[in-house]
Amino acid sequence: MDFSQHYTEDQRRFRREVIAWLEANLPPMDEIPGDDMPSSPRQTRTWRLRLAKKGWLTPTEGVDRGGAGLTGDQAAVLLEELEQRGVRSLVDESSRLLRTIKQWGSDLQAQRLLPAIASGQVICCRPRLDLDNPLDPAAFGIRAHRDGDDYVLNGQGHF
Numbered sequence: 001m002d003f004s005q006h007y008t009e010d011q012r013r014f015r016r017e018v019i020a021w022l023e024a025n026l027p028p029m030d031e032i033p034g035d036d037m038p039s040s041p042r043q044t045r046t047w048r049l050r051l052a053k054k055g056w057l058t059p060t061e062g063v064d065r066g067g068a069g070l071t072g073d074q075a076a077v078l079l080e081e082l083e084q085r086g087v088r089s090l091v092d093e094s095s096r097l098l099r100t101i102k103q104w105g106s107d108l109q110a111q112r113l114l115p116a117i118a119s120g121q122v123i124c125c126r127p128r129l130d131l132d133n134p135l136d137p138a139a140f141g142i143r144a145h146r147d148g149d150d151y152v153l154n155g156q157g158h159f
Helices: 009-025 041-054 072-084 088-104 107-118
Strands: 142-147 150-155
Touching (some): 009 041, 041 088, 072 088, 088 107
Antiparallel strands (some): 142 150
C-alpha cells in the first residue's frame, strides 16, 4: 500500500502561489521566532492582518464573507506551508473561533463577529493548561469585569 501524499497539478500550482506570497509578505522562516522565542504582539498582528487581507485567516469561507473561498485541497496546502513557517496557529485560531460562533452563536453574534474574525480584528486566545492537573478556573490568575459593552481582563496567564 502507498500511503504517501500525491498532489494534483492544481495543488502544486497553488503551493507555488502560496510560497511566493508568503515569501513576499512574511519574514524568512529563519527570522520567525520559535516556541522558545515568541514574536512580539506587533509582529503577530501584522502577520495576522496580512493573512486576513488575503482571506487566509478563514480560508474556506466565501470571498463575500471575508475568506478566500479555497477548496479543502487548497486549504490543506496553505496550512502545510503556514505550518512550515510556524504561523499556522494564526489561521487555526481564527477558523476555530469562526466555526464555534457559526455553530453555537446567536444571529447577532454571527453578524457582528464573523466579519471581524475574517478581517483579523477579533482573535481567539485560549489559556495554556497544565494537563497533568485538574482544571481549576480560579487558578488561571485572570479575571474579567464588565465595562460597558466590553469585558476587561486583568491578571496573568499563558495563552
